[in-house]
Amino acid sequence: xxRGVVGALALVLLAVAGRWEAESSREWAIPNASFPLxxxxxxxxxxxxxxxxxxxxxxFDPATEEFAGTLGRLDPETGSITTYRVAPTAYPHTPVMxxxxxxxxxxxxxxxxxxxxxxxxxxxxYPTAGQPYGIAIDSAGRVWFCQFAxxxxxxxxxxxxEISELSxxxxxxxxxxxxxxxxxxxxxxxxxxxxxxxxxxxHKIVQEYALPGGVAARPYAVAIDSAGKxxxxxxxxxxxxxLDPRRGGFDVFPLPGKNAMVRGxxxxxxGRLWYVGSASGRLGLLE
Numbered sequence: 001x002x003r004g005v006v007g008a009l010a011l012v013l014l015a016v017a018g019r020w021e022a023e024s025s026r027e028w029a030i031p032n033a034s035f036p037l038x039x040x041x042x043x044x045x046x047x048x049x050x051x052x053x054x055x056x057x058x059x060f061d062p063a064t065e066e067f068a069g070t071l072g073r074l075d076p077e078t079g080s081i082t083t084y085r086v087a088p089t090a091y092p093h094t095p096v097m098x099x100x101x102x103x104x105x106x107x108x109x110x111x112x113x114x115x116x117x118x119x120x121x122x123x124x125x126y127p128t129a130g131q132p133y134g135i136a137i138d139s140a141g142r143v144w145f146c147q148f149a150x151x152x153x154x155x156x157x158x159x160x161x162e163i164s165e166l167s168x169x170x171x172x173x174x175x176x177x178x179x180x181x182x183x184x185x186x187x188x189x190x191x192x193x194x195x196x197x198x199x200x201x202x203h204k205i206v207q208e209y210a211l212p213g214g215v216a217a218r219p220y221a222v223a224i225d226s227a228g229k230x231x232x233x234x235x236x237x238x239x240x241x242x243l244d245p246r247r248g249g250f251d252v253f254p255l256p257g258k259n260a261m262v263r264g265x266x267x268x269x270x271g272r273l274w275y276v277g278s279a280s281g282r283l284g285l286l287e
Contacts, residue, residue, distance in 0.1 A: 134176030
């Protein structure tokens, strides 16, 4: 999203590697896709996808298997479109909605965290460092984000504006984050080849999991289903892996083609995983 925040899309130990044979998997080509990036599941069950270089949102209806495209911020109930802008050099990134309905996002080049008040349309920015990337909200409403260039994750207290940092390893390049049903947070260490589990209350890493393929796996996107299973896209090996934290093992699902480059994933209320291949231009479903 290079020209503004796409808000309210209706809305990161060595393990034994196994093979996950999904009951079924399907993919659909996204029309006129120019670097599709992030999927989000709306309350209507439809899948909304940001198409970065086209400044569009694509909407996919699983019932009819049809796509539609719009510009800016889409209200899926009314179809109305609103655009919000920040500095053109900020490179706003990865929106996430908090319990109040406001949108938080990172500014990768601007080194700030942004908050869009969806009621007033006003944007507040919090200065930080380290090229903030992925973002997640913990159960207490605190905002966590990856500092890609610094090898850290950080926590922002919205009430005080205070930011505290936690090292995940120099040159590990943390990408995206996700919150789990048990309150823990997960981050993908792109150059480290690992998933890390974070206790947000204790402000510490409680466990690390090396992906099958090690550093060559290049984990990028993270998604967690309602059962607490953690999915990561291994972009370096063109696979999606699933971790069950209770048993500690990975299941592996190879993706079609040679290089899908899955940079965004989301789990729906039925426990299905939706993913977007930025390089392949395809929307995928694992059931």
